Amino acid sequence: MLTSNGYVLDDSPSRLSRLVPVPSGERDDRDALWKRLRRDGYLYLTGHLDPAEVLEFRRYYFSTLAPAGVIAPGSDPAEAVAADGDIDRGAYRRLLFDEIVPGPQYEALCRAPRIADWFGWLLGDDVHLHRRKIIRHTKPGETGIGTATQAHYDLVYLREGSDRVLSMWIPLGDVPVERGGLAYLEGSHRRVMAEEAAGTLRHPAASITADLPSLAEEYDSRWLVTDYRAGDVVVHSAHIVHAGLDNVDAAGRMRLSTDIRYQRATEPIDWRWQEHWHDQDGL
Numbered sequence: 001m002l003t004s005n006g007y008v009l010d011d012s013p014s015r016l017s018r019l020v021p022v023p024s025g026e027r028d029d030r031d032a033l034w035k036r037l038r039r040d041g042y043l044y045l046t047g048h049l050d051p052a053e054v055l056e057f058r059r060y061y062f063s064t065l066a067p068a069g070v071i072a073p074g075s076d077p078a079e080a081v082a083a084d085g086d087i088d089r090g091a092y093r094r095l096l097f098d099e100i101v102p103g104p105q106y107e108a109l110c111r112a113p114r115i116a117d118w119f120g121w122l123l124g125d126d127v128h129l130h131r132r133k134i135i136r137h138t139k140p141g142e143t144g145i146g147t148a149t150q151a152h153y154d155l156v157y158l159r160e161g162s163d164r165v166l167s168m169w170i171p172l173g174d175v176p177v178e179r180g181g182l183a184y185l186e187g188s189h190r191r192v193m194a195e196e197a198a199g200t201l202r203h204p205a206a207s208i209t210a211d212l213p214s215l216a217e218e219y220d221s222r223w224l225v226t227d228y229r230a231g232d233v234v235v236h237s238a239h240i241v242h243a244g245l246d247n248v249d250a251a252g253r254m255r256l257s258t259d260i261r262y263q264r265a266t267e268p269i270d271w272r273w274q275e276h277w278h279d280q281d282g283l
Helices: 032-041 051-068 089-100 103-108 113-123 187-196 212-219
Strands: 016-018 042-045 128-129 136-138 166-171 182-185 222-224 231-235 242-244 255-264
Touching: 032 042, 032 113, 042 222, 051 089, 051 136, 051 255, 103 255, 113 128, 113 166, 113 255, 182 212, 182 231
Parallel strands: 016 222
Antiparallel strands: 042 231, 128 255, 136 255, 166 231, 166 255, 182 222, 182 242
């Protein structure tokens, strides 16, 4: 049973399925990747990054946050078993927004050659990484509205620049479905693009809903999920609807992920995304 914000997803074949990885024969074929991206709205690239580098960053992240009481005392930061009880919110915010987010380790991860050079190759141009990069973890056992990322598409937050921004969602460690990975609403980018062209805009920027089962009914579509492994990434368009699942990991391990955005440097850039992410930045 999969849930998001406490809502139980319909697991019938018409409402739930699996993400389809890019076949190995297409991984180095730029035209094939663009065809797939336009058709599906996403590219699921298994093993795209070095798992050791991903896990090294995971260890750094949770080691840095350990003084705030985020992980269980004495536990391995790479395992990221959540601590019981409340954390030190002041210390957490300071460590996250003053050390991790603007720090060189996070920047190096997001500009790794398998990311920056790959986007340059795919886009066939000089590329720009948005400085506002979001990294978050989710604790198992938390349910209810707001505990998982609600259904949305990225363009509602990026309207001051190009609509051809590409997002990369990176699971920082293994994220099986029970640990609360990202789910994509199959084919939703086509409807969103049509609504955007017709001027049906969502202002101000806001998520669509926390009720994923009802949204699947409205779109007559399926939520696509998978068991992500360290090293996997998903590249998606600014138009496809996606959302987070609840973390129900029985061993108490936290999900860690980041989402970053690249675009052609020659296209309009949303100025609001050129500062480091902060939960009070208004976006």
